[in-house]
Amino acid sequence: MAVWALGINHQTAPLDLRGRFAFALDQIAPTLQGLRQSFGSAGTQHSGVESAILSTCNRTEVYCAAEHAALDHTLQWLAQSGGISAQQLRPHAYLLQGDGAARHAFRVASGLDSMVLGEAQILGQMKTAVRAAEGAGALGSTLNQLFQRSFAVAKEVRTSTDIGAHSISMAAAAVRLAGQLFEDLGQIRVLFVGAGEMIELCATHFAARSPRQMVIANRTLERGEKLATRFDASVMRLAELPEHLHEFDAVISCTASTLPIIGLGAVERALKKRRHRPIFMVDLAVPRDIEPEVKQLADVYLYTVDDLATVVQTGQAQREAAVQQAEAIIDVGVQNFMHWMDQRDPAGGVVPLIQQLNSQADDWRAQEIARAKKLLAKGQDIDSVLEALSRGLTQKMLHGAMAELHAGDLDARTQAADTVSRLFLRSARGHRER
Numbered sequence: 001m002a003v004w005a006l007g008i009n010h011q012t013a014p015l016d017l018r019g020r021f022a023f024a025l026d027q028i029a030p031t032l033q034g035l036r037q038s039f040g041s042a043g044t045q046h047s048g049v050e051s052a053i054l055s056t057c058n059r060t061e062v063y064c065a066a067e068h069a070a071l072d073h074t075l076q077w078l079a080q081s082g083g084i085s086a087q088q089l090r091p092h093a094y095l096l097q098g099d100g101a102a103r104h105a106f107r108v109a110s111g112l113d114s115m116v117l118g119e120a121q122i123l124g125q126m127k128t129a130v131r132a133a134e135g136a137g138a139l140g141s142t143l144n145q146l147f148q149r150s151f152a153v154a155k156e157v158r159t160s161t162d163i164g165a166h167s168i169s170m171a172a173a174a175v176r177l178a179g180q181l182f183e184d185l186g187q188i189r190v191l192f193v194g195a196g197e198m199i200e201l202c203a204t205h206f207a208a209r210s211p212r213q214m215v216i217a218n219r220t221l222e223r224g225e226k227l228a229t230r231f232d233a234s235v236m237r238l239a240e241l242p243e244h245l246h247e248f249d250a251v252i253s254c255t256a257s258t259l260p261i262i263g264l265g266a267v268e269r270a271l272k273k274r275r276h277r278p279i280f281m282v283d284l285a286v287p288r289d290i291e292p293e294v295k296q297l298a299d300v301y302l303y304t305v306d307d308l309a310t311v312v313q314t315g316q317a318q319r320e321a322a323v324q325q326a327e328a329i330i331d332v333g334v335q336n337f338m339h340w341m342d343q344r345d346p347a348g349g350v351v352p353l354i355q356q357l358n359s360q361a362d363d364w365r366a367q368e369i370a371r372a373k374k375l376l377a378k379g380q381d382i383d384s385v386l387e388a389l390s391r392g393l394t395q396k397m398l399h400g401a402m403a404e405l406h407a408g409d410l411d412a413r414t415q416a417a418d419t420v421s422r423l424f425l426r427s428a429r430g431h432r433e434r
Contacts, residue, residue: 001142001344002069004097005104006078007054007061010115013092015306019287020082023055024256025128029136031081035062036138038077039070050140052133052147054108056125057198057254057286057305058115063105065142071095102337105146106330109154111163115305116312117319118164121197123154145340153333160329161322171201173311174282174303175209178250181280181301185209192216192233193241193253193261195223198284200230202252207231215248217241219255242266246273254284262290264297271299282308368392398424 008018023031032051039049050065062074072086079089096104104113109126111118130147133139139147157163168176175185182188190211192199195218203214214233217240218224224235236244238261245251245266255261262281267290271279281302283290288304295302372389376382401424404416 001065001067001341002097003065003101003142003146004069004071005061005063005101006071006074006093006095007059008092009059010306012094015286015304017092018060021060021078022286023053025132028053028132032133032136032138035077050143051138052129052143054126054129057284063143065140069097071097099334099338102146102334103330105150106153106333109150110157110326110330112323112326115309116169119169120164146337149333149337153330156329157326161325163319163322163326168312169201170284170308170312171205173308174202174252175205176311177303178280181278182249185211187212188249189213189247190250191248193251193289194218194255195227196254198254199252200227203231246270250280252282253289255289257289258287260288260291264291264293267294267297267300271297364393364396
């Protein structure tokens with residue numbers, strides 16, 4: 001069985017390229033279906049591929065398992081889904097297989113591959129991705145083992161090391177940057193665009209600074225109101241945003257829109273109404289929520305997820321020791337997963353041998369039971385029939401071992417004797433050793 005992973009992230013691909021491959025949660029199931037169908041059309045050797053997709057603001061990763069790896073096909077499929085060629089995508093992508101794919105999954109789950117080293121949000125995002133793959137019928141036993149083991153490793157990393165002790169979240173970084181622009185965050189008006197998990201985190205951090213006003217703008221009022229009640233905030237429809245944009249000193253946006261929802265013209269009109277008082281803007285969405293040209297305006301301070309990278313890396317030195325500990329835990333996890341994979345490998349694993357042994361034992365048992373039934377039918381007493389049944393089973397079980405003990409030269413017989421002793425005389429050996 002082969003396992004492989006293909007992905008792009010904040011370290012390998014720019015924001016706009018990542019935006020081409022961002023999949024909303026409701027897109028995962030049909031996208032996985034399309035991926036698996038593409039494998040089927042590529043040939044029978046790639047049919048029945050297990051697959052899962054992890055898509056966040058910082059990464060899009062495709063995990064697969066099948067009898068034969070198909071990294072090039074996976075790369076071509078992903079490139080096509082983003083509307084570019086495989087040649088354009090390849091320099092920004094990482095392709096991993098075997099223990100490399102397992103190690104990457106474990107590092108991602110543990111927060112070692114995140115923009116915010118040690119952040120815990122990615123673990124929940126991975127679990128959501130696994131549930132989506134399972135719901136789409138794309139998750140088989142191999143990928144399920146890979147992800148369940150990654151979750152277990154992540155849990156051990158978080159409980160056994162200080163990997164997240166000094167982390168600064170994206171939400172906290174946004175507040176820190178706002179504090180550098182505004183003298184008193186308690187006097188500003190903040191607009192949050194969207195009502196998802198990231199906006200909730202940002203609202204939590206800003207609420208701790210007691211701004212003058214907090215407003216949630218969302219496409220549906222119901223979800224916006226649910227979040228607004230937690231922070232004593234107001235709510236507005238997303239369609240009302242352009243006419244009210246000038247009222248806010250800070251705008252934090254993170255929606256699942258595939259196109260920008262705050263354009264250059266809207267921001268220019270807002271600045272004019274504000275008489276060019278500055279606006280602090282954070283675009284945490286991938287693809288972008290705010291047109292990139294907005295950043296060129298003199299009175300706008302616009303930050304994207306990539307711009308926050310230097311801020312969130314504060315405390316890196318304090319975490320180096322924890323990273324080493326985490327990598328050691330991951331090493332053990334990778335070794336255990338690959339051992340599990342080897343055991344299931346028909347070419348070199350023990351599972352086929354176990355199956356053969358069980359099949360042969362069942363045949364012997366069936367033969368002896370049939371023989372015993374015939375003897376009983378002839379009127380023989382039960383004790384003698386049971387004696388014959390047990391003797392027949394014992395002889396069948398020991399026949400191969402006895403033959404090996406009498407075959408070959410002295411070295412072969414000595415080796416056979418040691419093997420037979422270990423297999424059949426365990427209790428006696430244990431007694432002698434004690």
